[in-house]
Amino acid sequence: MSLQGISGKTIPFDGQVGGHAGVMTVEDGSMIIKDSLPKERAFYALLGTHEALAPLRDYVPEYMGQIKLTGVTEGVEVGHEVLQEIASGKESIVLRNVAYEFKKPNILDIKLGTVLYDESANEEKQARMIETARKTTSLESGVRLTGFKVWDPSKNDYEQTPKSYGKSIKVSQLPEGMAKFFPAASIQDRGLLNAVIDGIIGEVQEIKEIFEKVEMRMVGGSLLIVWEGDEEALKASLSATEELPEGGLTGKHKAEAAAAAPAAAERALNEVEVELPGGKGAAEEESAETSSSLSTSSSKKLSLGYAVKMIDFAHTRLAPGEGPDKGVLLGMETTLKLLEGRKAELAVVAEDAGAA
Ligand SMILES: Nc1ncnc2c1ncn2[C@@H]1O[C@H](COP(=O)(O)OP(=O)(O)O)[C@@H](O)[C@H]1O
Ligand SMILES: [Mg+2]
CATH class of the missing domain: 3.30.470.160 (Inositol polyphosphate kinase)
Structure with a gap:
């Protein structure tokens, strides 16, 4: 699993129960893609670096990276909100789908x-x-x-x-x-x-x-x-x-348990730092790397x-x-x-x- 998987198909996420319409998922359902404000991306980055927030890391969805939906959704039917997002060039964040490991x-x-x-x-x-x-x-x-x-x-x-x-x-x-x-x-x-x-x-x-x-x-x-x-x-x-x-x-x-797969979440969150606005920009490639380093640990997670x-x-x-x-x-x-x-x-x- 990596952000490269997203270059396939994105589909509306049927596990969305609140918030602004338009949360998407990837074909295997392992990740969700949602519209994000700079403040939210900054918070996820801060989670990885700020010691006072360290205890919270286990209680947020894994942050896989950020992505511009432009191009990614090419040729795929997407909802109104997503189209708007593409038009405005807004960034989305990619998170682990908390409901992924569940049957129903x-x-x-x-x-x-x-x-x-x-x-x-x-x-x-x-x-x-x-x-x-x-x-x-x-x-x-x-x-x-x-x-x-x-x-x-x-x-x-x-x-x-x-x-x-x-x-x-x-x-x-x-x-x-x-x-x-x-x-x-x-x-x-x-x-x-x-x-x-x-x-x-x-x-x-x-x-x-x-x-x-x-x-x-x-x-x-x-x-x-x-x-x-x-x-x-x-x-x-x-x-x-x-x-x-x-x-x-x-x-x-x-x-x-996660310590067995050495601090993957933390590492990934630290890497997220480079993707902050004003950072290197064009983060898709790096996001993909970040997420592939994460995927090893997440697939081992117990349901x-x-x-x-x-x-x-x-x-x-x-x-x-x-x-x-x-x-x-x-x-x-x-x-x-x-x-x-x-x-x-x-x-x-x-x-x-x-x-x-
Ligand atoms: N990591 C996630 N895993 C599963 N579902 C999620 C996740 N993040 C968001 N959602 C779903 O998407 C909805 C909207 O997400 P949220 O972050 O609250 O955005 P909004 O700003 O639109 O309220 C949530 O109510 C939930 O149903
Ligand atoms: Mg909400």
Whole structure:
């Protein structure tokens, strides 16, 4: 796998559950290509070089490089947004598809934070975004369910929940939203569902601990939660995970495992530096090299039955002296409560089923 693979065909990414339309993927689905602002590329570069951000590296999608879609999509049918991008010559970033290793990925994008504008927004936009936060669950809870898709084995199809749902519900309805993402009926073995939620809680907890220590402002960023909707595949990956130390593969363990393939992610992120605006430019060739050095490690990655990553750094900046991002932390707390709440509900469902 390398960026050279992209010179083949790019197709719309069917795992996109939120954000601006037009996220693309490559033919084998291993990577996604998305429109990016310079700020987001700069953040990914910073991740590789800034020590305070090092703990976050396990919790973002692998950065494969950046690319201009011009030419790459030649002769391929592309969506409106992508065409616009080509016209404007904008850069895209190429990330590892977090849902790639899943057979039937259930995907949820949770937008974090209470403040939905950054300082560069004009007064009118700021006012609008304050109003949006107030009218949705964001201001009160620090989360908005941006969108999600869940595999429904009875229909043999995905159930898609659009952004209008997450935008319209009240904080009191967030648990219903979480129940829709972890439907009791989707997995026969309740223990599996329980284990998945536990695993996800562990990851969110770790991300929260990291965020408590970094001075950063993240506006419009999300937690991307993926879990395996195919019961057999879920069972297989979770039982493989059980054999690992301390009952699971947390970020720390993953880092240890990755150490076997020497710091590939870090190396790649460092290399990304040369691709920053004002750098060497014409980065396609170098991106390809960067990604091929990465691919060895990523193909060895274990599928866990679930994955949790932070995404969307278009409006993220370091904020030395300003302390941690309280709105984002509130969102992580809310997410943890919702996950715990769903676990408790499922325990009751299981008891009822046992009594019947
Ligand atoms: N690395 C990734 N792996 C899988 N899906 C992704 C990845 N990055 C983004 N997505 C999908 O694309 C959507 C939009 O991406 P995001 O980075 O949030 O861009 P936007 O600025 O448009 O909100 C997300 O909601 C998610 O569904
Ligand atoms: Mg987004």
